[in-house]
Amino acid sequence: MYLARAEIVSNVWKIVAREGDQVGAGDVLAVLESMKMEIPLVAQVGGHVSKILVELGQIVQEGDPIVEIDETASA
Amino acid sequence: MSKLDHPVVTSATTPADQRTVLTQRRDSRFARVEPKGKRVYTARERAEMLVDEGSFVEMTPMRSAGAGAGSGVVSGWGTTDGHSVVVVSHDAAVASGAIGAVMAESIQKAQRFAIDKGYPIVYINDSGGARIHDGIFALHGCGGIFAHNIEAQSRIPQISLILGPCAGAAAYSPALTDWTIMVKEQGQMFLTGPDIVKAATGEDASAEDIGGWALHTKVSGVAHLAVDSEEDAFDATRLLLSFLPTHKGGAQKRHDSVPANPHAAAALPALVPEKSSIVFDMNKLLDGVLDNGARLELSPEHAPSILTLFARIDGHAVGVLANQPNARGGILDAKASVKAARFVEFCGRFDLPVLTFVDVPGFLPGTVEEGRGVITHGAKLLKAYVDTKSPKLTVVVRKSYGGAYIAMGSASLGADANWAWSNSEIAVMGPGGAVALLHRRALKEADDPTALRDELAAVYREEVARPYLAAEAGIVDDVILPEETRDRMVAALRMLTHGSGA
Numbered sequence: 385m386y387l388a389r390a391e392i393v394s395n396v397w398k399i400v401a402r403e404g405d406q407v408g409a410g411d412v413l414a415v416l417e418s419m420k421m422e423i424p425l426v427a428q429v430g431g432h433v434s435k436i437l438v439e440l441g442q443i444v445q446e447g448d449p450i451v452e453i454d455e456t457a458s459a
Numbered sequence: 460m461s462k463l464d465h466p467v468v469t470s471a472t473t474p475a476d477q478r479t480v481l482t483q484r485r486d487s488r489f490a491r492v493e494p495k496g497k498r499v500y501t502a503r504e505r506a507e508m509l510v511d512e513g514s515f516v517e518m519t520p521m522r523s524a525g526a527g528a529g530s531g532v533v534s535g536w537g538t539t540d541g542h543s544v545v546v547v548s549h550d551a552a553v554a555s556g557a558i559g560a561v562m563a564e565s566i567q568k569a570q571r572f573a574i575d576k577g578y579p580i581v582y583i584n585d586s587g588g589a590r591i592h593d594g595i596f597a598l599h600g601c602g603g604i605f606a607h608n609i610e611a612q613s614r615i616p617q618i619s620l621i622l623g624p625c626a627g628a629a630a631y632s633p634a635l636t637d638w639t640i641m642v643k644e645q646g647q648m649f650l651t652g653p654d655i656v657k658a659a660t661g662e663d664a665s666a667e668d669i670g671g672w673a674l675h676t677k678v679s680g681v682a683h684l685a686v687d688s689e690e691d692a693f694d695a696t697r698l699l700l701s702f703l704p705t706h707k708g709g710a711q712k713r714h715d716s717v718p719a720n721p722h723a724a725a726a727l728p729a730l731v732p733e734k735s736s737i738v739f740d741m742n743k744l745l746d747g748v749l750d751n752g753a754r755l756e757l758s759p760e761h762a763p764s765i766l767t768l769f770a771r772i773d774g775h776a777v778g779v780l781a782n783q784p785n786a787r788g789g790i791l792d793a794k795a796s797v798k799a800a801r802f803v804e805f806c807g808r809f810d811l812p813v814l815t816f817v818d819v820p821g822f823l824p825g826t827v828e829e830g831r832g833v834i835t836h837g838a839k840l841l842k843a844y845v846d847t848k849s850p851k852l853t854v855v856v857r858k859s860y861g862g863a864y865i866a867m868g869s870a871s872l873g874a875d876a877n878w879a880w881s882n883s884e885i886a887v888m889g890p891g892g893a894v895a896l897l898h899r900r901a902l903k904e905a906d907d908p909t910a911l912r913d914e915l916a917a918v919y920r921e922e923v924a925r926p927y928l929a930a931e932a933g934i935v936d937d938v939i940l941p942e943e944t945r946d947r948m949v950a951a952l953r954m955l956t957h958g959s960g961a
Contacts, residue, residue, distance in 0.1 A: 420735070421738065422736045
């Protein structure tokens with residue numbers, strides 16, 4: 385399992401990926417808002433989005449997991 | 460009573476005998492000692508590979524710490540791209556490179572030579588640290604190496620390569636040098652190795668866990684570059700040296716001027732997104748301004764919201780500092796501040812011009828960053844700019860707010876020339892935050908607060924944040940178009956270096 389984590393303290397502004405989606409490395413999973421910047425959360429690996437761990441508007445700290453990706457399920 | 464009091468000459472030593480003796484001594488001293496572990500090359504081979512072919516000259520090659528052993532280090536000098544450099548290469552084949560009294564003396568002799576004669580020094584580190592058998596003599600010798608490292612900081616560039624497990628003194632000396640390059644999966648740096656860590660604290664960690672390249676080039680920032688092989692480490696060192704003068708006050712390296720990448724230059728006017736919240740890759744902007752040639756980015760994976768790199772503009776070697784919106788929004792935080800301050804301070808010490816490209820949303824506030832000491836570390840960046848007396852050129856390419864505006868090479872910190880792109884914003888805070896603060900009551904009472912906020916933000920942007928206010932006040936020298944940036948910087952640099960590049 386790969387966990388895409390917040391790189392900065394922020395609020396969850398957009399959730400792009402949905403559970404069950406197939407994503408590739410480099411795909412935008414969510415957009416975090418911090419310091420008035422729209423900071424894309426990018427998948428470092430490809431796979432199957434197995435769980436969204438946050439809700440819209442939720443405040444997350446640096447390092448918090450946002451999206452869980454099952455790498456073994458990569459097509 | 461010595462033999463000289465009653466000499467008995469049996470037979471005169473012939474010149475041929477002395478030739479044989481020297482040859483034998485050299486053969487035994489220069490015999491290839493097979494490297495251990497993952498190492499492929501001997502200490503001497505490493506030194507020879509670093510410098511121009513055939514240029515290595517060993518200092519005191521016969522120095523010995525005991526019968527049959529060398530001093531534990533191969534030191535000498537050679538050239539890289541024709542410029543002299545002093546090299547110190549730990550010999551891990553002798554007692555795992557442990558630093559004994561004789562080895563420490565040999566290293567200090569090379570350091571003294573480099574400092575006095577004004578040449579950069581490269582340390583090829585592969586040592587377990589102080590030699591236990593030598594006790595206080597080893598400690599005293601290691602301390603002497605550190606003292607020379609520190610003296611050298613104001614005189615000559617120092618580069619450390621980590622080509623094996625380096626503990627204790629062999630890790631501390633690099634920390635006192637300017638730039639450290641590690642070979643992946645081969646070089647480690649730690650206070651002490653896994654066995655002693657386990658005994659001391661109970662922590663069960665591998666050598667890579669406590670001192671590998673991933674830890675030091677991404678998390679700790681102790682090392683500044685990770686490469687795949689020893690050959691790559693030597694190439695990176697030669698590239699790094701190509702940007703640096705040989706010593707404080709020495710001639711700056713000049714190449715022929717090369718135009719910026721034509722595609723990147725053509726893309727420059729439309730590169731930066733109008734909306735200040737949208738990220739982009741600062742490297743593409745730099746491509747459109749700097750010479751289209753060699754560059755070396757340091758600490759690319761540590762605190763990536765700030766870029767620090769050596770490059771050229773108009774053929775002149777320069778240090779470039781730039782916010783990277785693509786990472787953490789381009790903010791300044793505690794780690795980015797330390798990284799940036801260290802880089803600017805280095806450029807100042809060796810008279811390298813500093814080019815600063817600004818697109819910064821601010822210093823990142825909050826519990827985590829305050830706990831990391833962002834105030835203290837941010838202050839280091841302010842100090843580094845003020846202390847740096849080499850030419851300082853700054854351009855704001857989109858937004859620059861608050862304390863981060865000041866910290867990013869502003870006029871107040873001594874920028875020799877500074878510009879702002881016509882679409883940029885400079886203010887105490889961004890429009891969103893400012894409007895929320897200034898019009899709190901009106902927004903609270905509004906029927907449609909979102910619409911009012913957008914309207915007020917637009918007014919704020921035009922009336923408060925546009926760079927014309929700064930230019931009319933003479934704080935920003937001029938408001939420019941993106942495509943004018945290179946010419947402005949080139950002209951300023953020619954003027955500030957007296958047209959000579961010196």
